[in-house]
Amino acid sequence: xxxxxxxxxxxxxxxxxxxxxxxxLPVSISGTRALIDAKINHQDVRLVVDTGAxxxxxxxxxxxxxxxxxxxxxxxxxxxxxxxxxVPSVATAKVFTIANVDIPNVEFxxxxxxxxxxxxxxLGQNFLVNWNVEYDLAKGAIRLFxxxxxxxxxxxxxxxxxxxxxxVTNIEKVSPRYPxxxxxxxxxxxxxxxxxxxxxxxxxxxxxAAARAGVKVDSPGVIEGxxxxxxxxxxxxxxxxxxxxxxxxxxxxxxxxxxRVADIDIGVxxxxxxxxxxxxxxxxxxxxxxKLYFTYNGGPVFDxxxxxxxxxxxxxxxxxxxxxxxxxxxxxxxxxxxxxRGTASAGRGDDENALADLTRAVEFAPNNPDYxxxxxxxxxxxxxxxxxxxxxxxxxxxxxxxxxALLSRAQLRINMRNVPEARADLEAVDRIAAKxxxxxxxxxxxxxxxxxxxxxxxxxxxxxxxxxxxxxxxxALSARCKARAMLGEDLSAALKDCNAAISRSGKLQNPDFLxxxxxxxxxxxxxxxxxxxxxxxxxxxxxxxxxxxxxGLAKLKKNNRSEGEADIAEAVKIAPGVAGxxxxxxxxxxx
Numbered sequence: 001x002x003x004x005x006x007x008x009x010x011x012x013x014x015x016x017x018x019x020x021x022x023x024x025l026p027v028s029i030s031g032t033r034a035l036i037d038a039k040i041n042h043q044d045v046r047l048v049v050d051t052g053a054x055x056x057x058x059x060x061x062x063x064x065x066x067x068x069x070x071x072x073x074x075x076x077x078x079x080x081x082x083x084x085x086x087v088p089s090v091a092t093a094k095v096f097t098i099a100n101v102d103i104p105n106v107e108f109x110x111x112x113x114x115x116x117x118x119x120x121x122x123l124g125q126n127f128l129v130n131w132n133v134e135y136d137l138a139k140g141a142i143r144l145f146x147x148x149x150x151x152x153x154x155x156x157x158x159x160x161x162x163x164x165x166x167x168v169t170n171i172e173k174v175s176p177r178y179p180x181x182x183x184x185x186x187x188x189x190x191x192x193x194x195x196x197x198x199x200x201x202x203x204x205x206x207x208x209a210a211a212r213a214g215v216k217v218d219s220p221g222v223i224e225g226x227x228x229x230x231x232x233x234x235x236x237x238x239x240x241x242x243x244x245x246x247x248x249x250x251x252x253x254x255x256x257x258x259x260r261v262a263d264i265d266i267g268v269x270x271x272x273x274x275x276x277x278x279x280x281x282x283x284x285x286x287x288x289x290x291k292l293y294f295t296y297n298g299g300p301v302f303d304x305x306x307x308x309x310x311x312x313x314x315x316x317x318x319x320x321x322x323x324x325x326x327x328x329x330x331x332x333x334x335x336x337x338x339x340x341r342g343t344a345s346a347g348r349g350d351d352e353n354a355l356a357d358l359t360r361a362v363e364f365a366p367n368n369p370d371y372x373x374x375x376x377x378x379x380x381x382x383x384x385x386x387x388x389x390x391x392x393x394x395x396x397x398x399x400x401x402x403x404x405a406l407l408s409r410a411q412l413r414i415n416m417r418n419v420p421e422a423r424a425d426l427e428a429v430d431r432i433a434a435k436x437x438x439x440x441x442x443x444x445x446x447x448x449x450x451x452x453x454x455x456x457x458x459x460x461x462x463x464x465x466x467x468x469x470x471x472x473x474x475x476a477l478s479a480r481c482k483a484r485a486m487l488g489e490d491l492s493a494a495l496k497d498c499n500a501a502i503s504r505s506g507k508l509q510n511p512d513f514l515x516x517x518x519x520x521x522x523x524x525x526x527x528x529x530x531x532x533x534x535x536x537x538x539x540x541x542x543x544x545x546x547x548x549x550x551x552g553l554a555k556l557k558k559n560n561r562s563e564g565e566a567d568i569a570e571a572v573k574i575a576p577g578v579a580g581x582x583x584x585x586x587x588x589x590x591x
Contacts (some may be wrong), residue, residue, distance in 0.1 A: 023141055023143065027137060028340055030347075032278075032347045034275065035119055035273045038096065038097055039095070039096070045066075047119055047120060048122050049199070050198055051133075051285070054180060055109045055126045058115070059106065059115070059470070061467055070110050073088050087111065089109070091110050092106070092108075093107075093108065111469055112469055114472075116438075119339065127178040129175075131144040131146060132144075132155065132286050138297045149289065154169075155286050155289070155291075155293060159293070162295075164296075165296070167248050168291055169185060181287075183232075187213040188244050190209075191213075195266065196285065198275050201274060202275070203273050205259050205271045206270050207262065209270035209271060215261070224240075225240040225262075227508075240261075241258065252256050254295075254301060260302065267436055276300070278302070279297070303349075335371065338360050339371050345357060348446070351378050351382055355382070369395035369402055373405050376388040388412060392412065401432050406432075407446070410422045412562055416572065423452060423455075426447060428454070440459045441463045448483050451584065452548070463476055477501040478501035478513045479516075495521070495524070498513065502514075514536050520549060534547050534548075548567045552564045552566070
């Protein structure tokens with residue numbers, strides 16, 4: 001535990017003996033997750049504040065980038081998370097700086113997947129458990145409290161000040177060995193254990209717990225919700241499932257709820273209450289009381305988005321749907337506070353208020369590239385690519401080595417079919433980024449999407465060599481396989497990559513992986529196996545133009561003209577551009 005600067009003294013109203021000292025940690029929201037700025041050995045880092053991580057954590061590639069000395073973890077230590085387990089190592093930051101306070105000899109576990117969200121790693125519960133912590137993410141703040149003689153005090157002070165309905169739920173006693181905030185809730189009347197996990201992008205219920213509540217993958221109304229991953233080395237498929245009720249004891253209830261479920265086994269709980277819940281609530285984790293307080297901010301509680309579109313609005317709690325959010329109760333005139341509140345609104349899908357706050361932040365601080373960058377992403381979600389491009393370019397005028405802005409502008413230019421300028425942006429990132437940087441995965445995907453195949457392969461080569469335990473590995477292997485197959489080169493290596501990706505996915509049948517191995521086998525002249533792979537992909541995704549066209553070509557090679565031409569005609573009907581894509585690979589038919 002350390003002293004924090006700029007602390008505020010709170011004598012509590014009803015119990016004079018309760019003394020509170022608090023310090024703010026400014027927070028920015030990336031997607032739905034909260035990030036703070038810190039330093040490791042005087043090098044700037046951004047860390048996801050992760051109440052679900054029992055310990056601070058960075059990936060092996062990031063440890064190498066930060067030049068940290070890595071040693072063995074205690075014997076038998078294994079981390080369990082979404083996508084499986086990983087065995088970590090340990091690195092020690094000689095100086096860890098947070099809120100301008102230098103803390104010596106802070107340990108980080110090393111291993112597993114990259115933390116994502118543009119971060120360098122995770123700030124875990126081994127740090128956070130030393131305080132009572134308020135998560136006021138809608139206002140872009142986390143507050144660390146040192147509370148003295150407050151064991152009987154109601155600690156959600158804002159609920160009293162704003163006269164808001166609130167929920168108080170018991171959590172299991174925390175300790176350095178068992179630091180997680182674990183409580184209980186009810187799904188369809190069935191009691192479940194829940195882990196409050198600010199590091200999880202979205203709340204997630206285990207399939208086993210869903211089954212106890214009477215809902216299975218093949219139940220009516222269940223749909224696929226996309227792939228999800230965590231610290232483990234594999235991705236898992238998620239589903240969106242309907243439940244009659246999700247409820248905290250004597251508190252907030254959502255009737256006719258829809259929840260994201262997946263085949264996860266995290267050991268300590270049945271459900272992760274993720275960053276989406278933290279954004280839609282103001283939360284106080286009172287470690288000294290073994291309690292958790294929260295009030296509802298407004299908007300969807302659970303983020304069910306597969307894309308960046310706003311979540312369904314029917315997820316508001318019945319018991320508190322009439323509450324007025326206190327997120328807009330005050331109007332900050334400080335650019336940084338406006339920007340933090342703007343990114344929080346964007347994370348909740350409230351792009352109108354996000355744009356208003358970020359525009360004011362830009363007006364107050366026109367030379368800050370971060371505010372322009374964040375506003376550009378809001379413009380993108382509002383289908384205004386011209387304004388987004390202008391903001392990305394303005395941010396890069398101010399900071400030419402701003403990697404996220406370069407990458408985002410490259411992606412936008414690819415969407416706008418301006419491949420030469422997109423390539424220039426990607427080459428700039430290549431020159432600036434560290435060799436081990438996680439951004440090289442995204443660069444590989446962008447080069448592939450732009451059909452710039454040799455540089456795509458080069459980026460995947462670099463990323464794969466440095467990220468052996470990452471949950472994105474199967475995707476990277478399959479994408480490198482596709483790039484080689486599109487080129488028609490190194491087909492034996494391509495087949496090895498595709499097979500490794502499929503093997504790594506286990507029971508999860510990914511239609512993209514099947515498409516890619518089918519293309520390799522087509523190039524190799526194994527048309528029967530190619531058709532079999534395309535058939536398997538079409539069972540999962542029946543109306544995919546790329547798959548139908550590829551299968552049509554393979555059937556033509558087998559002299560099955562009628563079926564081959566039918567597949568190709570159907571593919572062109574679905575997506576007329578698919579014929580050109582195959583012709584650019586030298587595989588088209590006709591003139």
